[in-house]
Structures are given as structure tokens and as C-alpha cells.
Amino acid sequence: MALSSDLMGLGVNPLQAARTATGGTGPLTITPAGTSFATSTKIGCTQFLVTSTGAAGACLGLPAIGGDNGALIADDYIINNQGTATLQVFASTSVLISVNGTISSRVSMTTHTTMTLYPTTAVLATGTANWVGTLGN
Amino acid sequence: MPLASDLIGLGAGSPLLAARTAIGGTGPLTITPAGTTLAAGTKIGATQFLVTVQASVCVTGAQALVLPSINNGDGGAWLADDYIINNQGTTSIFVFTNVTGVGISCQGSNNSKQILAPHATMTLYPVQATAGGSTTANWIGTVGN
Numbered sequence: 001m002a003l004s005s006d007l008m009g010l011g012v013n014p015l016q017a018a019r020t021a022t023g024g025t026g027p028l029t030i031t032p033a034g035t036s037f038a039t040s041t042k043i044g045c046t047q048f049l050v051t052s053t054g055a056a057g058a059c060l061g062l063p064a065i066g067g068d069n070g071a072l073i074a075d076d077y078i079i080n081n082q083g084t085a086t087l088q089v090f091a092s093t094s095v096l097i098s099v100n101g102t103i104s105s106r107v108s109m110t111t112h113t114t115m116t117l118y119p120t121t122a123v124l125a126t127g128t129a130n131w132v133g134t135l136g137n
Numbered sequence: 138m139p140l141a142s143d144l145i146g147l148g149a150g151s152p153l154l155a156a157r158t159a160i161g162g163t164g165p166l167t168i169t170p171a172g173t174t175l176a177a178g179t180k181i182g183a184t185q186f187l188v189t190v191q192a193s194v195c196v197t198g199a200q201a202l203v204l205p206s207i208n209n210g211d212g213g214a215w216l217a218d219d220y221i222i223n224n225q226g227t228t229s230i231f232v233f234t235n236v237t238g239v240g241i242s243c244q245g246s247n248n249s250k251q252i253l254a255p256h257a258t259m260t261l262y263p264v265q266a267t268a269g270g271s272t273t274a275n276w277i278g279t280v281g282n
Contacts, residue, residue, distance in 0.1 A: 016147040019139060020158070072139035074161025074187050098189070098225045098256045100282040116281075118221065120166045120189045132189045132223035134258040134281030 004046070019072065024048035032058035037090035037105075045070050049078045056085035064092060065119045065130055073119055080114040089115065091131060098129035113137055140164055141184070157215070162186035169194040170202050175233040175249075178203040183212050187221045195226020195255075206235045207275055208266040216263055223258040232259060234276060242274035257282055 004025045007017035018025050024046035032054035033041045040059035043050060045068075052060065060079065064070040071077070081087040087109040089097075096103050097117065109115055117133035124130060141163045144155035156163050162184035170190055171179045178201030181188060190202075202222065205214040214220070224230050232251045234240065240247040241261065253259050261278035268275055 013148050016144065016149060019143065019147055072143050074139045074143075074159065074164070074166065076160050098223055099258070101254065101256045103225065103256055118160065118187055118223075120187065120223070128191050128193070129189070129225050132225065132258060134260070134279075136279070136281045 018046045019075070022049055022076075022078075029053070030060065032060045032087055034059050035088075037061045037092055040088075040090055043077065043079070048076060051080040051082050052087050053083045054081075054085070054087060055083070057088065058083075058085070059088040059090055062089065062091050062095075062097075062117065062131065065095075066122050071119045073122060075119060077117045078114060079109065079117070081109040081111055084111060086110050094124060095131070096124075096127075096129040097131040097133070099131075099133045100135045103127075103129050107135065109135065156184045157218070160187055160219075160221075167191055167194075168202065170200050170230050172201050173198065173231060174201060175203060175235075175237065177201060178231070178233055180235075181205055181220065181222075183209075183214055186219060189223040190226055190230055192226045195224065195228050195230065197228050200228060201231045201233060203233045203235055204241075204261065204276065207239075207263045214263045216266060218263060220261045221258060222253060222261070224253045224255055227255055229254050232261075236268075239268050239276070240274040241276040241278065243276070243278045244280050247272065247274045251280070253280065 003023040004017035004021040030050040040061035042061040045063045089107045115135040140161040141155040141159040149155040168188040259280045265275045
């Protein structure tokens with residue numbers, strides 16, 4: 001289901017289009033930065049499909065969960081790494097991601113892999129992931 | 138495409154449409170497995186499209202989830218619905234079809250039971266309303282790490 005602008009052209013209202021388009025509002029390309037969540041490039045709350053061409057060690061940060069400027073529960077975020085180096089994807093402090101056989105606040109994505117993530121809990125509990133997903137080749 | 142309640146708030150045409158088009162469906166997003174067999178397993182709701190088994194409820198002996206029946210009206214999965222199942226526990230969980238003999242084509246096999254390791258996620262789609270024999274799967278899908 002395309003970008004929100006496409007859905008709007010098909011008659012869907014802007015808010016609904018932004019949340020239901022597979023690509024959200026875009027942009028679909030993103031440039032990672034930094035070495036931690038704090039210094040990373042943040043993925044927008046309706047930037048549901050992104051592909052990165054970043055440099056070695058560069059990072060992306062997931063949105064916070066909740067509110068108009070955050071991810072909504074069960075949103076789906078698709079992240080691809082088409083760079084020549086491993087990409088680091090961070091959740092915010094103390095927020096965990098259940099993916100790739102482990103639970104951690106950081107996930108490494110090798111070149112030409114894609115990860116799909118879903119926020120499942122709005123309130124953090126010790127040892128429980130807020131994000132779940134899958135990392136494929 | 139969050140929960141049905143979010144889509145309704147954003148102006149989705151109807152609650153029924155929202156329930157069937159939201160990635161998370163109607164929720165709830167957490168689920169507690171039970172037993173180790175089809176008969177004892179916890180049934181995934183027809184519009185419970187995204188579920189995670191949290192570590193606190195995932196223990197040996199309480200590991201089974203059961204997929205909805207297919208094309209069973211409002212109470213069943215529709216063809217091409219997508220169901221996403223995550224396991225946050227330290228123990229593998231079992232995902233069963235609702236009837237023995239109905240298969241899931243996934244992880245290199247066609248079986249009525251598939252195993253989901255810790256911190257792995259499975260996405261499944263019903264593709265046939267009627268079991269097509271022992272070699273034809275009703276569900277297809279993928280398990281990623």
C-alpha cells in the first residue's frame with residue numbers, strides 16, 4: 001500500500017493514509033549517523049520503510065512508542081541496509097528488541113539484510129521487549 | 138497500520154474494516170501459551186494478528202498456541218490474512234493448526250505443528266480454505282531470526 005501521498009490520491013484522509021501506507025509518509029532513504037541512540041539518525045514516526053546506505057558503524061534510532069510523534073502499538077517498520085558496512089539500530093534507553101535470537105536495545109544489521117519491527121508494549125517492564133520482529137537475509 | 142482502535146480513531150470506514158486491516162487487528166498483543174498439544178493450546182483470536190509471548194509466561198509445559206480455523210466466518214481467519222507470532226521466552230513454543238492434518242508450509246517442512254525458538258518471529262498466511270491432502274499446506278509462512 002504505497003506511500004501516504006498515493007493513498008490520499010485514492011481518497012484516504014491524510015492521517016489515516018500516513019498510518020496505513022506501507023511506506024508511511026517517507027522519505028524512503030535515510031542516512032545513519034553517530035555511535036549511540038543519542039547521536040543516531042532517528043526514524044520518523046510514520047517513516048515505515050527505509051533503506052540505508054550509511055558508513056561503517058553508523059546508527060539509526062527507533063521512534064519512541066506512543067503519542068502523535070511516536071510509533072503506535074502494532075505499527076510496522078521495515079529497515080534495510082544496502083550500505084557496505086554493518087548498520088546499528090538502537091531503541092531508546094532501557095527499551096528492548098526481541099529479534100534475531102536475542103533481546104537487546106541494539107541490533108546489528110549486516111549488508112543487504114532487512115528487518116521488520118513492531119512495537120507491542122507501550123510501557124516498559126524489566127526484561128520484556130517493547131519491540132518484536134524478524135531479521136531476514 | 139497499528140491496532141483497529143487506532144484506525145477507527147483515524148477515520149476508518151467501519152470497525153469491521155479496521156479489525157481486518159490493522160496489522161495488530163483488535164489485539165491483545167500478548168498471549169499466554171498453554172499445554173503442549175493442539176487440544177490444550179491457547180487459541181489465537183481471528184483478528185489477533187500480532188502476538189508476542191513474553192518471557193514471564195513462557196515456561197516448559199505451557200508452550201502451545203493454536204491458529205484460527207480458516208474461513209469460519211467472523212470467528213476464523215480469512216484467506217491471505219497475516220498472523221505474526223513472536224517468542225520472547227527462553228523456551229521454544231509450538232504453533233499448531235486448529236485441526237490435525239492441516240499443514241503449515243514453513244521452516245522447510247509441511248507440518249501441523251511448527252516450533253518457534255526464543256526471540257524468533259513467525260509470519261503465517263492462510264492460503265486454502267479446505268485441506269488439499271497430506272502434501273498441501275493450508276498455511277504458508279516464514280520464520281526469521
